[in-house]
Amino acid sequence: MFSSRKVSLLLALGMIIAAGIFARAAERGHSSPNQKPGNFGYGEVATPEQIAGWDIDVRGDDGAGLPLGRGTVERGSLVFAEQCAACHGTFGEGEGRFPKLVGGAGTLRNDRPELTIGSYWPFAPTLWDYINRAMPMGTPHTLSADDVYALTAYILNLNELVPKEFVADRASLPKVKMPNRDNFIWTDPRPDTAAKPCMNACADPASVKITTTAEGKHLTPRTTGPLDTMQPK
Numbered sequence: 001m002f003s004s005r006k007v008s009l010l011l012a013l014g015m016i017i018a019a020g021i022f023a024r025a026a027e028r029g030h031s032s033p034n035q036k037p038g039n040f041g042y043g044e045v046a047t048p049e050q051i052a053g054w055d056i057d058v059r060g061d062d063g064a065g066l067p068l069g070r071g072t073v074e075r076g077s078l079v080f081a082e083q084c085a086a087c088h089g090t091f092g093e094g095e096g097r098f099p100k101l102v103g104g105a106g107t108l109r110n111d112r113p114e115l116t117i118g119s120y121w122p123f124a125p126t127l128w129d130y131i132n133r134a135m136p137m138g139t140p141h142t143l144s145a146d147d148v149y150a151l152t153a154y155i156l157n158l159n160e161l162v163p164k165e166f167v168a169d170r171a172s173l174p175k176v177k178m179p180n181r182d183n184f185i186w187t188d189p190r191p192d193t194a195a196k197p198c199m200n201a202c203a204d205p206a207s208v209k210i211t212t213t214a215e216g217k218h219l220t221p222r223t224t225g226p227l228d229t230m231q232p233k
């Protein structure tokens with residue numbers, strides 16, 4: 001007679017073997033033309049359209065990634081009244097506990113600084129990016145590029161950073177000088193952030209010596225410290 005422990009061991013072994021056979025079968029017979037070989041048949045190669053759907057980031061300082069389109073302050077005030085004012089207030093003053101989009105100038109050194117687009121944000125293109133990816137809360141990604149430009153123009157105008165004739169587009173937004181821009185520090189002094197990754201004729205890994213670790217500096221718990229796994233043998 002098998003003990004129940006032996007039975008369950010045999011069952012587990014059987015399942016592992018079956019899973020292996022299944023995976024190899026899947027690996028051989030990938031069916032869709034998009035399916036990626038070498039991944040046990042799982043996943044597909046992303047299409048250019050799928051990649052474009054995710055690739056929406058806009059860089060703050062130079063606005064790289066901003067699409068074609070344009071929007072006026074006036075158009076922005078209409079869209080804002082319809083889609084944003086319920087939470088952010090007609091003039092960006094914030095309803096209830098929803099965030100203010102204006103004000104706070106000169107408060108950054110206070111005990112309770114008021115961080116808004118006008119008082120704190122370093123780059124105007126980031127405002128386009130934020131609205132485009134996240135607002136209106138609840139139904140993001142429903143605004144046209146033109147309306148996002150118009151809303152950006154309106155909010156910048158509410159903050160008195162652009163005149164009411166301002167037209168937001170991919171050329172004008174990076175030129176808007178945000179009041180707090182120069183108080184951000186752009187260089188990261190840590191040496192490893194400046195290191196260039198080596199692409200060829202790189203140092204032999206065996207010659208690399210770890211000269212210091214976080215251990216003993218109360219940064220990393222001893223049990224998960226890097227010494228065992230990272231020190232070249």
Ligand code: HEC
Pocket residue numbers: 080083084085086087088098099100101115116117127130131135136137138151
């Ligand atoms: C249902 C309420 C709601 C609506 C409608 C809404 N927002 Fe917001 N919004 C929020 C909340 C909540 C946050 C804060 C989100 C967070 O911090 O994660 C926010 C944050 C923001 C911010 C960032 C503010 C900051 O300084 O961090 C901007 C800009 C913004 N919303 C613009 C808009 C625009 C433009 C619209 C209309 C198209 C809109 N919102 C509609 C609730 C709303």
